[in-house]
Amino acid sequence: MKRNIPKFAQMYEVLRRQIDEGFYKEGDFIPSEPELERIFGVSRTTVRKAIDMLISDQTVMPKQGKGTTVLGRKTVQRLNHVTSFMETLEQKGFEVTTSGTVIERIIPPAYVSQALQLDSRTKVVKIRRIRMINGHPIAFMVNYLLESIIPFIENEAKNMNSLYQLLEEKYNIEITSSIEFIGAKAASPMEAEMLQIEEGNPLLTSKRTTYSRERPIEYVATSVVADKYEYCIYSQGRE
Numbered sequence: 001m002k003r004n005i006p007k008f009a010q011m012y013e014v015l016r017r018q019i020d021e022g023f024y025k026e027g028d029f030i031p032s033e034p035e036l037e038r039i040f041g042v043s044r045t046t047v048r049k050a051i052d053m054l055i056s057d058q059t060v061m062p063k064q065g066k067g068t069t070v071l072g073r074k075t076v077q078r079l080n081h082v083t084s085f086m087e088t089l090e091q092k093g094f095e096v097t098t099s100g101t102v103i104e105r106i107i108p109p110a111y112v113s114q115a116l117q118l119d120s121r122t123k124v125v126k127i128r129r130i131r132m133i134n135g136h137p138i139a140f141m142v143n144y145l146l147e148s149i150i151p152f153i154e155n156e157a158k159n160m161n162s163l164y165q166l167l168e169e170k171y172n173i174e175i176t177s178s179i180e181f182i183g184a185k186a187a188s189p190m191e192a193e194m195l196q197i198e199e200g201n202p203l204l205t206s207k208r209t210t211y212s213r214e215r216p217i218e219y220v221a222t223s224v225v226a227d228k229y230e231y232c233i234y235s236q237g238r239e
Contacts, residue, residue, distance in 0.1 A: 007042050008049035014040075015050065019059055019070055029067040030060060058227070087162070095134050098161050100194070102128045103154050105147060108219075112144045115209045115219045123147050129160065130194055137195045139224040146217050149173060173212050180208040184226065191223055202226040 015030065024030055031039060036047045051068060054060040060068045108116075108124045116124065124144045131139040143163060145153075150171055159166050167173040183205045192199040203223045210218040 006049075007040075008046045008053070011036075011040050011042060011046060011050035012053040015054060016059060019054075024070045026070055028070045030070065032067060087164070096161065097132045097135070098129050099132060099137075100128070100130045101157050101160050102126075103157060103160075108144050112219045116144065116146060116216045118146075125150060125153055127153075127160065127163070133228075137225075138228050139222055140191055140194050141220060141222045143218060143220045149217060167217075173217065175217075176211055176213055178208050178210045180206055182206055185223070187223075195223075195225055197225060204229055 015024075018024055019030075030036070030051075033044060033047050033051075036042075036050075037044060040047070051060065051062075054068075055062065058071055061071055062068050104126050105123050106126050107121065108118075108126070110120065112124065113120055113122065118124070125147050127141075127143040127145070129141050129143075130137050131141060150167070156166055156170065159170075164175060167175065185203055185205055186200045187195065187197055187203050189199050191197075191203065192201065195203075204226045206220075206222040206224070208218075208220050208222075209216050210220070
């Protein structure tokens with residue numbers, strides 16, 4: 001144990017790192033309090049303080065008469081590079097699938113036309129999907145893309161699991177930057193039904209405009225089950 005750092009805090013860091021690295025997986029039980037006392041060479045009080053910290057940050061949950069079980073890990077999307085929702089999930093080891101894909105050509109809402117720098121009469125391709133991890137719905141996505149750059153996109157519905165990969169490999173589109181606004185809201189009845197959660201549960205929201213060079217090519221709105229996902233923003237310096 002390191003000096004000047006409380007033993008319970010050191011123990012918390014070790015256990016949290018083991019969980020983050022998959023040594024203890026979702027649904028596993030961490031060792032019992034007597035076992036943790038022996039493993040770390042600390043008192044029962046120290047063990048309980050460390051576990052309380054894990055409980056407070058929703059890493060583990062006590063189950064009456066059974067022990068302390070590991071909760072699902074949140075997926076962290078780092079915002080210093082343009083990355084897709086699916087790429088972030090797969091990098092964390094999740095099996096990502098898509099359901100309920102609907103592709104249509106529409107006159108978009110005014111805010112989408114504005115984001116894509118289109119006049120009010122220009123159609124776009126609208127793609128709606130539900131994202132699943134390990135068979136459970138986590139996000140509802142609506143993408144609006146320039147119609148002119150993705151001919152016959154309807155024929156690619158089965159390849160829609162990775163839209164950015166499809167744009168890059170099939171249509172030779174270089175994705176160079178994006179502007180993203182992150183917020184929160186309560187799940188509507190429709191969103192609750194699609195994501196299999198209670199109406200009013202918290203959702204993270206993301207509204208992104210994606211660019212190829214200086215040209216906006218996509219506007220995407222995403223609603224994500226809030227307790228399964230979070231964003232990490234890297235900042236440097238002050239203005």
